[in-house]
Amino acid sequence: MFKWFFYLLFIAGMIQFVASGVSSLFGLDSDHSEEIEASDYGGIRYYKNYDSRGLGDDVICKAMISSIMVQAYPRIKSERIDLDVYLVSYLRRDDNSEWFYRCKVEGNRVVWASNTTNQGRWRTHDQDSQIFFKVDDNHLVIQEKFPATNELMNTVFERGEEPDDLIKVDRG
Numbered sequence: 390m391f392k393w394f395f396y397l398l399f400i401a402g403m404i405q406f407v408a409s410g411v412s413s414l415f416g417l418d419s420d421h422s423e424e425i426e427a428s429d430y431g432g433i434r435y436y437k438n439y440d441s442r443g444l445g446d447d448v449i450c451k452a453m454i455s456s457i458m459v460q461a462y463p464r465i466k467s468e469r470i471d472l473d474v475y476l477v478s479y480l481r482r483d484d485n486s487e488w489f490y491r492c493k494v495e496g497n498r499v500v501w502a503s504n505t506t507n508q509g510r511w512r513t514h515d516q517d518s519q520i521f522f523k524v525d526d527n528h529l530v531i532q533e534k535f536p537a538t539n540e541l542m543n544t545v546f547e548r549g550e551e552p553d554d555l556i557k558v559d560r561g
Contacts, residue, residue, distance in 0.1 A: 448555065450477050451467050475491070477491070
């Protein structure tokens with residue numbers, strides 16, 4: 390009797406394993422449409438898997454730094470330093486000093502850290518601003534939410550003809 394019970398339990402487990410493999414193979418798993426809406430994001434929707442419509446993570450990181458550091462997008466450079474991390478830099482016009490940041494894209498959220506001898510902390514604390522992006526065919530919007538005031542700052546970039554060509558058109 391117990392032998393049949395364990396046999397049926399084994400068969401049920403195998404069926405579940407095969408079914409989950411088939412759904413992953415054909416893109417039917419729930420991860421693709423998973424949306425997390427949490428109060429700590431202030432009502433901004435976070436999508437774990439977000440279609441950036443052909444914009445590379447390096448372009449999104451450059452736009453984010455352009456937005457939050459109020460720098461011209463064309464002056465910002467990026468270089469991949471790890472599988473999903475970019476080193477983003479610019480030369481500040483006011484004093485000719487060079488500034489470096491690390492950046493990574495997680496779904497439609499952008500996380501950054503200063504790169505002071507690779508020791509800057511990732512801005513993931515609940516008191517840090519939260520940075521998200523939205524993409525449509527013609528625009529990239531960087532949205533920064535400040536936790537203390539719940540204020541939102543949007544920077545809109547218009548997409549140019551080249552994949553990494555962005556023009557800042559509005560900040561407010």
